[in-house]
Amino acid sequence: MDNMDEAVLIKQIQNGDSDAYSHLVEKWHGRIYRFAYRFFADEADARDITQKTFIKTYQNVAGLKDPDKFSSWIYRIANNLCLDELKRAGRRKSTSLEAYIEQSGGLEGEETAPDTELQNKELGIIIQKALLMLPDEQRTVIILKEYEGLKFREIADILEEPENTVKSRLYYGLKSTRRVLTNWNIKHEYLNNG
Amino acid sequence: MDKKDAQSRLMDYLYDEMGPAERREFEEILRNDPGLKQELDDMQSTRNLLQEDNTEIKPGNLLLIKPDSETSVDESSGTPKRGKIFTLTAIAAIAAAILLTFSVFSFMNLQVSQTDNGTLITFGTAPAPQQTNEPDQTEAYITKAEFYDMMDELQERNSQVMATALQQTREQHQQQMEDVIQTLTTYYSQRRQQDLVLVSEGLAQLEEQTYYKFLQTEQTIEDLIFALNVQQSND
Numbered sequence: 001m002d003n004m005d006e007a008v009l010i011k012q013i014q015n016g017d018s019d020a021y022s023h024l025v026e027k028w029h030g031r032i033y034r035f036a037y038r039f040f041a042d043e044a045d046a047r048d049i050t051q052k053t054f055i056k057t058y059q060n061v062a063g064l065k066d067p068d069k070f071s072s073w074i075y076r077i078a079n080n081l082c083l084d085e086l087k088r089a090g091r092r093k094s095t096s097l098e099a100y101i102e103q104s105g106g107l108e109g110e111e112t113a114p115d116t117e118l119q120n121k122e123l124g125i126i127i128q129k130a131l132l133m134l135p136d137e138q139r140t141v142i143i144l145k146e147y148e149g150l151k152f153r154e155i156a157d158i159l160e161e162p163e164n165t166v167k168s169r170l171y172y173g174l175k176s177t178r179r180v181l182t183n184w185n186i187k188h189e190y191l192n193n194g
Numbered sequence: 195m196d197k198k199d200a201q202s203r204l205m206d207y208l209y210d211e212m213g214p215a216e217r218r219e220f221e222e223i224l225r226n227d228p229g230l231k232q233e234l235d236d237m238q239s240t241r242n243l244l245q246e247d248n249t250e251i252k253p254g255n256l257l258l259i260k261p262d263s264e265t266s267v268d269e270s271s272g273t274p275k276r277g278k279i280f281t282l283t284a285i286a287a288i289a290a291a292i293l294l295t296f297s298v299f300s301f302m303n304l305q306v307s308q309t310d311n312g313t314l315i316t317f318g319t320a321p322a323p324q325q326t327n328e329p330d331q332t333e334a335y336i337t338k339a340e341f342y343d344m345m346d347e348l349q350e351r352n353s354q355v356m357a358t359a360l361q362q363t364r365e366q367h368q369q370q371m372e373d374v375i376q377t378l379t380t381y382y383s384q385r386r387q388q389d390l391v392l393v394s395e396g397l398a399q400l401e402e403q404t405y406y407k408f409l410q411t412e413q414t415i416e417d418l419i420f421a422l423n424v425q426q427s428n429d
Contacts, residue, residue, distance in 0.1 A: 025256065033253035047254060054256065124249035145209065146244050152211060164198065167205040171237075178240040 010067035021061075025054055031148065032078050038143040039082045041128040049085065053078045072157040075148075079140055079158065086136065130180040138173030141166055200230060208237050 006027075012020035029050065036049035056077050064073060131139050137159075144155045156163045206212045207220050224231045307314045336344070 029256055030253050034251045037251050043254075046251075047256075050253065050256060121249070123243075124247045127244060127247040128249070142244070146241065152205070152209070164202050167202045168198070170205055171201045174237050174240045177244070178236060181240075181243065 006070055007067035010061065010064060010070050014062050014064070014067075021058065024057075028074060029054075032074065035075065035078055035143060035148060036082060038128070038131065038147055039079075039139065040085075041132055045085065049078060049081050052081050056081070069157070072154060075144065075150075075158045076160070082140075083136060126181070126184065130177050130184070133180050134173055134176050138169050138176060141169040142173045142177070145170055204230070204234060204237065208234065208241065 006024075009020050009024055013024060032053050033046050033050045036053075037043065037046035040046060040049070053074065057074055064070065131142065134142070140159070141155060144150045144158065145152075150158075152163045152166050155166045159166065203212075203216075203220055207217065212220065224234060
C-alpha cells in the first residue's frame with residue numbers, strides 16, 4: 001500500500017468507514033510497536049504506547065488536513081507519547097550517557113560473552129542498552145533512520161525540525177553509540193572493520 | 195567546508211541520500227582528508243553493528259480502550275464495541291424486568307393497602323374483616339400502667355438480685371484474699387523459724403569449732419613451753 005492508497009484510506013476513515021480504520025491499524029500496528037519498543041526496550045511500555053497512539057489517532061484522524069502526511073503524523077504522535085511517558089516516569093527509564101559511562105567503566109560486571117562468542121541475542125540486548133544511554137532526541141533519530149528506514153526529510157517532518165538538525169543528531173548519536181560500545185569493551189569486528 | 199557542513203554531507207553519504215555528482219565530489223574530498231575518511235569508517239562500522247541487532251520484535255494483540263469512556267475499539271472492526279453494547283444490553287434487561295414484574299402483578303391482581311395494623315399485600319380480593327360475636331378479649335390483657343408496674347417490679351427484682359450477687363462475689367473475693375494472706379503469712383513465718391534454727395545451729399557449730407581450735411592452740415603452746423624448758427634444763 002503506497003502513500004496514495006493510504007491517503008484514500010484516511011479519507012475513508014474521515015468519512016466514517018470503520019473498516020478502513022481497521023486496515024490502518026493492521027498496517028501500522030507493527031511499526032509503531034517496534035518504534036516504541038526500540039525507544040524503551042520494554043514490551044509493556046511498547047504495548048502501552050502503541051495502544052495510546054492508536055487511540056489518539058482514532059480520536060484525531062478526522063482533523064488531519066493532509067492525509068499524505070499521515071506517516072509523519074502517526075510517528076509524531078508515538079514519539080510525543082514516548083517523551084511524555086519519560087516525563088511522567090520521572091526519567092527513571094532513561095539513564096544519562098555520561099553518568100553511565102563514568103560509573104560503569106565497561107561491562108565487566110555484566111553478563112557478556114567474550115567477543116568471539118557474542119551471540120546475536122546478547123548483541124541485541126547490548127545494542128538496546130546502548131541506545132537507552134543516548135539522549136532521547138538522538139535515540140529517536142537513530143531508531144527512525146536505522147530501523148524504520150525513513151529519509152532525513154521524513155524524520156525532519158516528524159520531529160518538526162530542520163533536516164540539518166536531524167543529521168546533526170544522528171551524527172552525534174552514532175558517535176555516542178560507538179563511544180558507549182567501545183567503553184563496554186565491544187571490540188567486535190563490527191566496530192573495527194569498516 | 196565547515197564542520198556542520200561536513201557532518202551533514204557525511205550523513206548524506208553514509209545513508210546514500212546524495213545525488214551522483216555530489217557523491218563523486220564528496221568521495222574526492224574523502225580521498226584528500228584521511229581524518230574525515232576515518233570518521234566515515236567509524237560511522238559505517240557503528241551502523242553495521244546497529245544493523246546486526248535483528249531482534250525479532252513481535253507486537254501482541256492490540257485492544258484499544260478509550261481512556262475517557264467505557265467504549266472500546268476492536269482492532270478487527272475499528273468500531274466502538276463492548277462498552278456501548280454492554281450499556282444497551284443492561285438498559286434493555288432492566289426494562290424487560292420491570293415490564294415482566296408489572297405484568298405478573300397485574301395478572302395476579304396484586305393489591306397493596308394500609309390497615310390499622312400495618313401494610314396489607316394481597317393477591318386477588320382482600321379478605322373482609324371478620325365479624326365475630328366473641329366477647330372483647332382486651333379485658334384479658336393487661337393495661338399499659340400495669341405493664342409499666344410489672345416492668346418496674348421486674349427491674350427492681352433484677353437490681354436486688356444483681357446487688358446480692360455482687361455482694362456475694364465481693365465477699366468471696368475478700369475471703370479468698372484473706373486466705374491467701376493468711377497462707378502467705380504462715381509460710382513466711384515458718385520460713386523465718388527455719389532460718390532462725392539454721393542460724394542458731396550454725397552459730398553453735400562455729401562456737402564449738404572455735405572452742406576446739408582454742409584447746410588445740412593451748413595444747414600446742416604448752417608442748418612448746420615444755421619443750422623449751424626441757425632444752426634449757428639440758429643446757
